[in-house]
Amino acid sequence: xxxxxQDLQSMKANKEPIVALTAYDFQTASIIDSSCDFIxxxxxxxxxxxxxxxxxxxxxxxxxxxxxxxxxxxxxxHLCIDMPFMSYQASxxxxxxxxxxxxxxxxxxxxxxEISFDSLITIQKLANAxxxxxxxxxLCPQSFxxxxxxxxxxKNKSDQDYILSLSKEAEQHGASLxxxxxVPENLASKITKMLNIxxxxxGAGKKCDGQILVTEDMLGITPPPYPSFVKNYSNMRALxxxxxxxYRNEVKKNKFP
Ligand code: KIV
Numbered sequence: 424x425x426x427x428x429q430d431l432q433s434m435k436a437n438k439e440p441i442v443a444l445t446a447y448d449f450q451t452a453s454i455i456d457s458s459c460d461f462i463x464x465x466x467x468x469x470x471x472x473x474x475x476x477x478x479x480x481x482x483x484x485x486x487x488x489x490x491x492x493x494x495x496x497x498x499x500x501h502l503c504i505d506m507p508f509m510s511y512q513a514s515x516x517x518x519x520x521x522x523x524x525x526x527x528x529x530x531x532x533x534x535x536x537e538i539s540f541d542s543l544i545t546i547q548k549l550a551n552a553x554x555x556x557x558x559x560x561x562l563c564p565q566s567f568x569x570x571x572x573x574x575x576x577x578k579n580k581s582d583q584d585y586i587l588s589l590s591k592e593a594e595q596h597g598a599s600l601x602x603x604x605x606v607p608e609n610l611a612s613k614i615t616k617m618l619n620i621x622x623x624x625x626g627a628g629k630k631c632d633g634q635i636l637v638t639e640d641m642l643g644i645t646p647p648p649y650p651s652f653v654k655n656y657s658n659m660r661a662l663x664x665x666x667x668x669x670y671r672n673e674v675k676k677n678k679f680p
Contacts, residue, residue, distance in 0.1 A: 441633025562605025
């Protein structure tokens with residue numbers, strides 16, 4: 424059975440680290456499912472799957488298409504789907520409509536939103552409507568044009584206070600989990616200690632309740648350079664290239680089939 428938000432919250436209480444990865448397709452999801460507690464269909468599919476510089480062009484229908492494919496491969500992990508840029512910011516009504524469509528069409532268990540103080544009422548309404556919300560704080564890739572690139576957040580005291588109080592408010596408005604991206608370890612640690620709900624970090628040090636990586640980064644499928652926090656557990660790029668070349672050579676030399 425898939426892990427529920429309550430299972431993930433119990434893992435925090437029992438100090439068991441939460442293992443999280445992204446997936447955009449059925450095959451990958453079915454391979455990583457038993458290794459994961461949490462699988463995210465991230466809007467990072469804009470970068471990784473679609474080859475775009477940012478996530479800003481990703482649509483609700485992209486998330487539904489990839490989410491429905493991933494969903495068929497997930498029977499152990501909790502399945503969460505990202506709300507793409509401008510699918511939840513304009514109004515709470517639009518957020519409810521889009522989140523409801525994503526949950527109905529994909530059978531995912533929660534949605535993730537990159538939040539600001541403006542999002543708090545939406546978190547509350549979604550939770551009251553029965554949709555668990557994962558609140559993403561710190562470096563929010565959908566704010567690429569505000570930052571002028573992908574830049575670490577929480578570098579000074581006022582930014583840190585902002586992220587801390589935003590995280591606290593998210594929990595108070597009914598968020599089920601927090602994803603913390605691209606902030607100093609001491610800030611992620613403070614948030615993790617302050618909240619009852621679990622935190623999952625990426626580029627936020629080792630003090631969160633869990634860790635998430637983009638699967639294609641972890642496998643070495645995306646091309647280097649990688650962000651400094653990424654660890655390659657394989658070099659699948661080289662392996663795929665080698666296999667494609669071996670196939671090419673055999674076809675060219677009439678050795679295959
Ligand atoms: O879109 C994504 O994949 C994410 C994770 C990297 C946290 O937001």
